[in-house]
Structures are given as C-alpha cells and as structure tokens.
Amino acid sequence: MAISKGPQVFPRTEFLRRLTAVKSEMVRRDIEALVVFNVHNITYLTGYTTPSGYVPDGLVVLIHEEEPIFILRQMDAPAAIHQTFMSRDSILAYPEALIGTPEKNGYDAIIDFLHEKGLGNRGVGFELGDLRFHAVTKFRTRLPNAKLEDCTNLVTWIRIIKSDLEIAIMREAAAISDAAMQRAAEVIRAGEREADVAAEIEATLARGANGKPGTNIASNAICSSPRTGTAHIRWSEDVFREGSQINIELAGIRHGYTVPLMRTFSIGEPSERLNRVHVAHLAGLDAALETIRPGKTCSDVANAFHRTYEKHGFKKESRCGYAIGIGWIEPTASFQSGDMTELKPNMTFHLMLGNWFDEDFGYMFSESIRVTESGVEVLTNTPRRVITL
Amino acid sequence: MAISKGPQVFPRTEFLRRLTAVKSEMVRRDIEALVVFNVHNITYLTGYTTPSGYVPDGLVVLIHEEEPIFILRQMDAPAAIHQTFMSRDSILAYPEALIGTPEKNGYDAIIDFLHEKGLGNRGVGFELGDLRFHAVTKFRTRLPNAKLEDCTNLVTWIRIIKSDLEIAIMREAAAISDAAMQRAAEVIRAGEREADVAAEIEATLARGANGKPGTNIASNAICSSPRTGTAHIRWSEDVFREGSQINIELAGIRHGYTVPLMRTFSIGEPSERLNRVHVAHLAGLDAALETIRPGKTCSDVANAFHRTYEKHGFKKESRCGYAIGIGWIEPTASFQSGDMTELKPNMTFHLMLGNWFDEDFGYMFSESIRVTESGVEVLTNTPRRVITL
Structure with a gap:
C-alpha cells in the first residue's frame, strides 16, 4: 500500500518560494536543470532529512517544472514520499542493484534521467564542490555534450537569509x-x-x-x-x-x-x-x-x-x-x-x-x-x- | 603547556603492523608517499577519532619513515597529540587562517609538505575517491610533476581482516x-x-x-x-x-x-x-x-x-x-x-x-x-x- 504523507513542517508555498529563488539564479546562469547533491540543500528544497549518507541522492530542479525531481535509492523512496512536499510522481527510485557495485551507481540513474529529459546537450548546473572526484568523471564521460556549469553553493547562498x-x-x-x-x-x-x-x-x-x-x-x-x-x-x-x-x-x-x-x-x-x-x-x-x-x-x-x-x-x-x-x-x-x-x-x-x-x-x-x-x-x-x- | 598523551586503545606495535601492510602495498605500486584523507582510514592508522568533519585532514604515510605525518588544522592538533600513537613531531598544524576562505585551504598545507619533502616529482598515492572535485583539481595543479596514483580503498581493503x-x-x-x-x-x-x-x-x-x-x-x-x-x-x-x-x-x-x-x-x-x-x-x-x-x-x-x-x-x-x-x-x-x-x-x-x-x-x-x-x-x-x- 501507499505510504501516507507525513506532517509537513513548512507549507508548500515556502518550498515554492525557495525554488523560485533558485530558478531565478538558474535563468541568470542560463541553465535548464540544476542537480543538487548537497544533503542540506536537498533538505532546504524538499523537507527530506533522511539521507543514507553513503549513496548518491540527486535532486533535479528543472527550470520549467514547478516541483523538482528527487532521484534516490529504492530503500529510501518511501521516506522521501513521506517527508517531502512533492507529489509521489516527483520521487524516482533507482534499484538497490546500484548499491555496493564498483561499475554502476546512483549517479548513473541521475544521468539517465537527464538524457531522458533531453538535457544531454543543454546547460546543466552541478554542485561540483559537493561531488567526489569519481562522480565528476562519470558525469563528464556520460554527458559529453552537456554544458556543465559549476553551481557549488548556489543554493547555499540562497539559504543564508531565512524566512x-x-x-x-x-x-x-x-x-x-x-x-x-x-x-x-x-x-x-x-x-x-x-x-x-x-x-x-x-x-x-x-x-x-x-x-x-x-x-x-x-x-x-x-x-x-x-x-x-x-x-x-x-x-x-x-x-x-x-x-x-x-x-x-x-x-x-x-x-x-x-x-x-x-x-x-x-x-x-x-x-x-x-x-x-x-x-x-x-x-x-x-x-x-x-x-x-x-x-x-x-x-x-x-x-x-x-x-x-x-x-x-x-x-x-x-x-x-x-x-x-x-x-x-x-x-x-x-x-x-x-x-x-x-x-x-x-x-x-x-x-x-x-x-x-x-x-x-x-x-x-x-x-x-x-x-x-x-x-x-x-x-x-x-x-x-x-x-x- | 604540552597536552598529555591519552590512554592508548591499541599498543604501538598494532599501528606499526597496520602501517607495514600499507607500506607493502605502496612498494608494490611504486609510490613513496600515500596521502590518506578518509577519516576512517586515518582512525585505523593513528587512533584519531575527532575529525572536524568539514575541513581537510591528511595523513601522509612515507615509505621510509616509521611514523606517518598527520597534517590538520591548528584547533585539532592537540586532540591528535592526545589521541594518536605518534610522537608530537609527527603532528603538523596548519593555521586557522586556512579555514573558511575560498582560495586556500588545508589541502595547500598538505601539498606544501609534499614539496618540502621533495616528493613533487615522485610517485604519490591519493585516495581520489574520497576527495571532492575541487581538491583533486588543486592537487593536479599544484603537483604537476608528481606521478599521482589513485589509491582509493587501498587502506580500506587492508582493514577488512581485523586483528x-x-x-x-x-x-x-x-x-x-x-x-x-x-x-x-x-x-x-x-x-x-x-x-x-x-x-x-x-x-x-x-x-x-x-x-x-x-x-x-x-x-x-x-x-x-x-x-x-x-x-x-x-x-x-x-x-x-x-x-x-x-x-x-x-x-x-x-x-x-x-x-x-x-x-x-x-x-x-x-x-x-x-x-x-x-x-x-x-x-x-x-x-x-x-x-x-x-x-x-x-x-x-x-x-x-x-x-x-x-x-x-x-x-x-x-x-x-x-x-x-x-x-x-x-x-x-x-x-x-x-x-x-x-x-x-x-x-x-x-x-x-x-x-x-x-x-x-x-x-x-x-x-x-x-x-x-x-x-x-x-x-x-x-x-x-x-x-x-
């Protein structure tokens, strides 16, 4: 059965306000998608507070979509549905088979999503400063035609003034x-x-x-x-x-x-x-x-x-x-x-x-x-x- | 005054045994220095359990030296002297001025040390998989003549069999x-x-x-x-x-x-x-x-x-x-x-x-x-x- 939505700490309008600020900055930098890896920035934009810690979660903010898309391991998807302000369609689970293997991991699921959305040759922002070296190599290899823009701390600087x-x-x-x-x-x-x-x-x-x-x-x-x-x-x-x-x-x-x-x-x-x-x-x-x-x-x-x-x-x-x-x-x-x-x-x-x-x-x-x-x-x-x- | 050595969880011989295993692998890979960033690997090789978390610590294992050199922020050096098995000469503090600045950080102190030791054009192992992208860029830029060898999980695999x-x-x-x-x-x-x-x-x-x-x-x-x-x-x-x-x-x-x-x-x-x-x-x-x-x-x-x-x-x-x-x-x-x-x-x-x-x-x-x-x-x-x- 479906998990219920948990009590929401902030109203939906609060998250949309935060996302609007992020999207303004995306327009300024001419990027169509921003991939957020920093766990605190993900909390800020979604309400999610339960990262696995050692496996990749990625939140994709799309310039033309109201809600971001949250891509995370299958085991954690129910918590994301429960905790975040988003609809369940905005939570994409990747299979547990991507955990603990050297060749493929959750970053592949995020890259696959960007390709499916036709963003493989567009401007895509990344928090490069929050990524391990091997993850960046994977993004560069698997998104060779995207214009990758380093957006480290873009969201973090928006967080500095609290509501x-x-x-x-x-x-x-x-x-x-x-x-x-x-x-x-x-x-x-x-x-x-x-x-x-x-x-x-x-x-x-x-x-x-x-x-x-x-x-x-x-x-x-x-x-x-x-x-x-x-x-x-x-x-x-x-x-x-x-x-x-x-x-x-x-x-x-x-x-x-x-x-x-x-x-x-x-x-x-x-x-x-x-x-x-x-x-x-x-x-x-x-x-x-x-x-x-x-x-x-x-x-x-x-x-x-x-x-x-x-x-x-x-x-x-x-x-x-x-x-x-x-x-x-x-x-x-x-x-x-x-x-x-x-x-x-x-x-x-x-x-x-x-x-x-x-x-x-x-x-x-x-x-x-x-x-x-x-x-x-x-x-x-x-x-x-x-x-x- | 000097801080006292704390009670030691393991005898010195235990740490030397672990370091010998690491050095054997370093010989096999033809590297003279291994820089360990992974906080758990640093614990394994030194006994230190108190990382700041958000600033770089680096442990440099030198092939010809019995003790590794631990490079960390000034604020944490006393804890390293207190907790680790090493002599105080093996703890190098870098200044607090390297915290919270965009241009320079603790990685610069580690790179400076490698240059001082004449390792700038030798084989140096790094845990690239534990490094953020910007840190790797810094190492590559400031150590252009070193033979950088990816040693991700070298120490971790040695840890798998416990004493x-x-x-x-x-x-x-x-x-x-x-x-x-x-x-x-x-x-x-x-x-x-x-x-x-x-x-x-x-x-x-x-x-x-x-x-x-x-x-x-x-x-x-x-x-x-x-x-x-x-x-x-x-x-x-x-x-x-x-x-x-x-x-x-x-x-x-x-x-x-x-x-x-x-x-x-x-x-x-x-x-x-x-x-x-x-x-x-x-x-x-x-x-x-x-x-x-x-x-x-x-x-x-x-x-x-x-x-x-x-x-x-x-x-x-x-x-x-x-x-x-x-x-x-x-x-x-x-x-x-x-x-x-x-x-x-x-x-x-x-x-x-x-x-x-x-x-x-x-x-x-x-x-x-x-x-x-x-x-x-x-x-x-x-x-x-x-x-x-």
Missing part, C-alpha cells in the same frame, strides 16, 4: 540547546563519568524542549581537563574531578536546523586565568553584538570582537563564527576580517568565540544569533558565565 | 548495541513519544555496557507504523500506538568501531504477515550463518540466504550485508550475489537482512558477525524474535 518560518524552527532548536546545557549543569560533578554526562546531554537533545522534540543528534563535544585545549573530542572514558574544567559544545536540531551553543564549566572555583579569559570574552561578545545590524559586514563584526578582545590581552586565531541553518555550518559567510558579506535581516550565525590558547588550555563560549531589522536577536538563552558547580 | 585486538573492541561495541536494543524493549509502549525512546537509546549508547562506555553516537533509526516501509528515518514527532510495529537499527561504537544491529518490535501481537516474514528471515539467517566459513565467498552467503528466503515466498532486493569495522560501513565486500570476495578469519560483517516490501511495510532484522577459523561468531546477542510488548 520567518525558518526562524521559528530555529528558535525551537535554540531552546533545545539551552535545555541540554542546563541538563549538563545538573549532572556534571566530580566522580561522574564523562560518558554518563554525554548520555544525559544526548537524551535531552532528543527529548527536546517546550514539547518540541529534537529530530536528530549532532556531533557534540565534551572537552574536559586535561583536554580543554582540544576542540572536537566527543567525550573521553575519564571521570570528572574536583577542579576539572569542562568545555561543552552542543546543538539542538529541529528538522535539520541546527543551533550550536558553547559554554565552559568548572567544578569548584574557576582559575584566575579562566576568569580573565571569560571577562575578555564577555567584552568581546558585547562588542560583536553591538556591531551586528543590517548594513554592517561580517568583517566589521569580527574586527569589533578582536579589537575589544585584544585590549584584554588575548588573541583568537580562529574565525569568530559562521552562518548557520540546516546542518551545523552553512559554508558561506564567516565572521572573520576581510569577509565583506553584508548583514541582512534574518541571517543567522553561530557567534563562535571558543579559543584554544595552549595545547592544554582552551575555553568555549558562544551564542547563536539572528540579524534583525535594526540589530540582533540572541536565539540561545543560557547564562553568560563560567558555570561553576 | 584479535580489534575484534575485542568490536565485542565491546556489540555489547553496547545489545544493551541499547534491550533498553528500547523496556521503554517502548503505547502513548510514548518516539523521541523519548530515541533519548533512552542514545543515552544507553553513550553509557555503554559492562563498564565500557560508547565513545560516539551513530545515526540510529526508529521507523514505526505507518513508516515501517522507510529505512533511515531517525525518529518522528509521533507517539507509539497499540498495534504499532517499530523497526529499529542502531549501533554501539567503541573508538570508531561500529557494530550495527536491527530488530523489529510490536506493541500487541504481531500481524500474521509480520510473523510469516520473521519465520522466513530466521530460516534465511540460519542458512547464511551455516554458509559462513573461510573459503566461502560473499556471494555464497548471499545465495544461501536468498535460496532459503525465496522458498518462503519472499524476495529481498537490497544486499544482505557489508563489511564493518571503523565507521558504519567498510566500502569493500558485500554479501551479494557476484561478490567473489573470499571469506577469511577475522573478517566482520553486518548480516543485514532488513527488507522493505511495500511503501508502508518493512521489517528489520540483522546480526553482526565475525568469520572464525572454522565458521562464524555472532557478535551481537539479542533474542532473534519480533520483540512483542
């Missing part, structure tokens, strides 16, 4: 991030295993907040003494101790939308050095938040942070943040000197002020923010302090 | 998979939210089993009525109901080693169709397990399953399993007709018998197994039944 509907979902995800950080504060104590705290964080990220469950789990990090100089260790097999410092980065997720948050914890009073670092970060955060408004650039925000931070005697090498939305990072604008992206209302960023000073000393502190009509909204709502336990 | 030390870790991961499936059976009931059951599963996967915590969380799936025809939905915002069928796929992880397990649950008595399907799967599983022993091929195992299964009136399109180890899937051998990979002791597979019959009806059932000297060891230990609640 109010997307912002509403991101606020729900932010509340989950806050709940998980709150839960960490409740369970971290000397003698506790890091894995048991990780368990409570992961569980909270799934349960969600305000009746809205998390819909996925991201790669969260717990970097505790003597590992506070590391940035991405998931957790260790160690236990927390009196005097331990614990750096946590986590993110609530709703329907793909991911809102990161960093805080630093101390079991017992923080060291004098940690307190000084925190004061500098607070000042830098304030300077950045005061700068964020439409018309300013990403570079302006970074410079405001660095100027203030360096007055406190510290220096941060890594960028101060990056665009967020679907997936942990949107690879478009960054808060770093020289990034001249102009801020516009409903852009969203992880204002990532984590800093790793020495091999054995780092500090995590961040907020996720939205650019408003006149300034900034901080989406996350966790106390801005070294959380002392 | 006894690796098997011991996989048994620990298998026990975590069993514990999480057991926990699911304890908490699934009518009226419960799927997200709350997901929370308990994720928490158990972190807490681990037998005093051995999980070290990471995989993308587990809960596909319940009316979504049992889907294969990879993480969970939904729905609640379970009387009569719900719930298909679960999960995996315990220890130090990268991932051991998947699938079971199907029923709230109330299973339907007659579900029972018939289960009986067929049990018979197919037995036929596959009886076939697995050194000297048989992957194709033999698949054919044994299909022959028995089809006698029961069912057909399965997707492959019956795949090699496992570090990461969910090792992209080498599959249990499918025509895969002539010969089974050898200490190969490990996910005997994946899940089947999706209709858009709205599927069934999950699997075991993770090891090929022994004379037959098969089932690593997972969860009752082989439709778990009725």
Whole structure:
C-alpha cells in the first residue's frame, strides 16, 4: 500500500518560494536543470532529512517544472514520499542493484534521467564542490555534450537569509540547546563519568524542549581537563574531578536546523586565568553584538570582537563564527576580517568565540544569533558565565 | 603547556603492523608517499577519532619513515597529540587562517609538505575517491610533476581482516548495541513519544555496557507504523500506538568501531504477515550463518540466504550485508550475489537482512558477525524474535 504523507513542517508555498529563488539564479546562469547533491540543500528544497549518507541522492530542479525531481535509492523512496512536499510522481527510485557495485551507481540513474529529459546537450548546473572526484568523471564521460556549469553553493547562498518560518524552527532548536546545557549543569560533578554526562546531554537533545522534540543528534563535544585545549573530542572514558574544567559544545536540531551553543564549566572555583579569559570574552561578545545590524559586514563584526578582545590581552586565531541553518555550518559567510558579506535581516550565525590558547588550555563560549531589522536577536538563552558547580 | 598523551586503545606495535601492510602495498605500486584523507582510514592508522568533519585532514604515510605525518588544522592538533600513537613531531598544524576562505585551504598545507619533502616529482598515492572535485583539481595543479596514483580503498581493503585486538573492541561495541536494543524493549509502549525512546537509546549508547562506555553516537533509526516501509528515518514527532510495529537499527561504537544491529518490535501481537516474514528471515539467517566459513565467498552467503528466503515466498532486493569495522560501513565486500570476495578469519560483517516490501511495510532484522577459523561468531546477542510488548 501507499505510504501516507507525513506532517509537513513548512507549507508548500515556502518550498515554492525557495525554488523560485533558485530558478531565478538558474535563468541568470542560463541553465535548464540544476542537480543538487548537497544533503542540506536537498533538505532546504524538499523537507527530506533522511539521507543514507553513503549513496548518491540527486535532486533535479528543472527550470520549467514547478516541483523538482528527487532521484534516490529504492530503500529510501518511501521516506522521501513521506517527508517531502512533492507529489509521489516527483520521487524516482533507482534499484538497490546500484548499491555496493564498483561499475554502476546512483549517479548513473541521475544521468539517465537527464538524457531522458533531453538535457544531454543543454546547460546543466552541478554542485561540483559537493561531488567526489569519481562522480565528476562519470558525469563528464556520460554527458559529453552537456554544458556543465559549476553551481557549488548556489543554493547555499540562497539559504543564508531565512524566512520567518525558518526562524521559528530555529528558535525551537535554540531552546533545545539551552535545555541540554542546563541538563549538563545538573549532572556534571566530580566522580561522574564523562560518558554518563554525554548520555544525559544526548537524551535531552532528543527529548527536546517546550514539547518540541529534537529530530536528530549532532556531533557534540565534551572537552574536559586535561583536554580543554582540544576542540572536537566527543567525550573521553575519564571521570570528572574536583577542579576539572569542562568545555561543552552542543546543538539542538529541529528538522535539520541546527543551533550550536558553547559554554565552559568548572567544578569548584574557576582559575584566575579562566576568569580573565571569560571577562575578555564577555567584552568581546558585547562588542560583536553591538556591531551586528543590517548594513554592517561580517568583517566589521569580527574586527569589533578582536579589537575589544585584544585590549584584554588575548588573541583568537580562529574565525569568530559562521552562518548557520540546516546542518551545523552553512559554508558561506564567516565572521572573520576581510569577509565583506553584508548583514541582512534574518541571517543567522553561530557567534563562535571558543579559543584554544595552549595545547592544554582552551575555553568555549558562544551564542547563536539572528540579524534583525535594526540589530540582533540572541536565539540561545543560557547564562553568560563560567558555570561553576 | 604540552597536552598529555591519552590512554592508548591499541599498543604501538598494532599501528606499526597496520602501517607495514600499507607500506607493502605502496612498494608494490611504486609510490613513496600515500596521502590518506578518509577519516576512517586515518582512525585505523593513528587512533584519531575527532575529525572536524568539514575541513581537510591528511595523513601522509612515507615509505621510509616509521611514523606517518598527520597534517590538520591548528584547533585539532592537540586532540591528535592526545589521541594518536605518534610522537608530537609527527603532528603538523596548519593555521586557522586556512579555514573558511575560498582560495586556500588545508589541502595547500598538505601539498606544501609534499614539496618540502621533495616528493613533487615522485610517485604519490591519493585516495581520489574520497576527495571532492575541487581538491583533486588543486592537487593536479599544484603537483604537476608528481606521478599521482589513485589509491582509493587501498587502506580500506587492508582493514577488512581485523586483528584479535580489534575484534575485542568490536565485542565491546556489540555489547553496547545489545544493551541499547534491550533498553528500547523496556521503554517502548503505547502513548510514548518516539523521541523519548530515541533519548533512552542514545543515552544507553553513550553509557555503554559492562563498564565500557560508547565513545560516539551513530545515526540510529526508529521507523514505526505507518513508516515501517522507510529505512533511515531517525525518529518522528509521533507517539507509539497499540498495534504499532517499530523497526529499529542502531549501533554501539567503541573508538570508531561500529557494530550495527536491527530488530523489529510490536506493541500487541504481531500481524500474521509480520510473523510469516520473521519465520522466513530466521530460516534465511540460519542458512547464511551455516554458509559462513573461510573459503566461502560473499556471494555464497548471499545465495544461501536468498535460496532459503525465496522458498518462503519472499524476495529481498537490497544486499544482505557489508563489511564493518571503523565507521558504519567498510566500502569493500558485500554479501551479494557476484561478490567473489573470499571469506577469511577475522573478517566482520553486518548480516543485514532488513527488507522493505511495500511503501508502508518493512521489517528489520540483522546480526553482526565475525568469520572464525572454522565458521562464524555472532557478535551481537539479542533474542532473534519480533520483540512483542
């Protein structure tokens, strides 16, 4: 029997609006079809959040068709019918025989479709930057007469300004991030295993907040003494101790939308050095938040942070943040000197002020923010302090 | 100050054994350096399990050097010093200024290193299949005189036979998979939210089993009525109901080693169709397990399953399993007709018998197994039944 349509997170009009923006850009670049491989861009244009991960999915946006065509493995087609806004005719399953074989794979199904549509000698856009080398070779070999246009990040740049509907979902995800950080504060104590705290964080990220469950789990990090100089260790097999410092980065997720948050914890009073670092970060955060408004650039925000931070005697090498939305990072604008992206209302960023000073000393502190009509909204709502336990 | 070396999961001799196998293959292919980008292969050769994910890490195996050189972003270098078996001189950090810029990135640091080592006109192996298109273009442009040899899956094929030390870790991961499936059976009931059951599963996967915590969380799936025809939905915002069928796929992880397990649950008595399907799967599983022993091929195992299964009136399109180890899937051998990979002791597979019959009806059932000297060891230990609640 047919699978039912699942509850839709966004109305059809929202997806059509997104597709219209993509098609405008396709017209500008003179391409008739755009093949989207990036899983986050597929989520953006369809609502699908369930990729197999290791096999190709391809979404083909045709300039003259309202709905895109989603080509994916047979095993995943029912999920696509269930999750996406499109009609079932827009979901094309390719056979499982294309999985795990060296000669043929899902890319062949996508290429076959382009040929059937008569696009073999037309302008076709690809996200070449999202493709593995062998996939590109296959496209070039099997579409020798198409005008292949590199459209890497075409969709990603459209994603950078969120609709109010997307912002509403991101606020729900932010509340989950806050709940998980709150839960960490409740369970971290000397003698506790890091894995048991990780368990409570992961569980909270799934349960969600305000009746809205998390819909996925991201790669969260717990970097505790003597590992506070590391940035991405998931957790260790160690236990927390009196005097331990614990750096946590986590993110609530709703329907793909991911809102990161960093805080630093101390079991017992923080060291004098940690307190000084925190004061500098607070000042830098304030300077950045005061700068964020439409018309300013990403570079302006970074410079405001660095100027203030360096007055406190510290220096941060890594960028101060990056665009967020679907997936942990949107690879478009960054808060770093020289990034001249102009801020516009409903852009969203992880204002990532984590800093790793020495091999054995780092500090995590961040907020996720939205650019408003006149300034900034901080989406996350966790106390801005070294959380002392 | 310097970060301390973390507790080592494997002795140095184990990594040197793995590297010797890689170097033998490098000699055969006449290459002096092999650049490894695949994150699972880097874990295999170093013990590192903390990739940033979206920025390049490169491990350079040099034919005449005992230790490989690990080139990664500055922010992650302390974790590499902490986690890997190598000396700190073998960890090279590239500056954070290479993150988030369009022109230069970590690949430039890797290429610079190859030039410094005088390898710009020698035989250099690359995992081209693991590289994005733009990265390959950069390598070809900046190493125009090197003899670039495609070594995709060179390391992966060496991984296919595990050492006894690796098997011991996989048994620990298998026990975590069993514990999480057991926990699911304890908490699934009518009226419960799927997200709350997901929370308990994720928490158990972190807490681990037998005093051995999980070290990471995989993308587990809960596909319940009316979504049992889907294969990879993480969970939904729905609640379970009387009569719900719930298909679960999960995996315990220890130090990268991932051991998947699938079971199907029923709230109330299973339907007659579900029972018939289960009986067929049990018979197919037995036929596959009886076939697995050194000297048989992957194709033999698949054919044994299909022959028995089809006698029961069912057909399965997707492959019956795949090699496992570090990461969910090792992209080498599959249990499918025509895969002539010969089974050898200490190969490990996910005997994946899940089947999706209709858009709205599927069934999950699997075991993770090891090929022994004379037959098969089932690593997972969860009752082989439709778990009725």
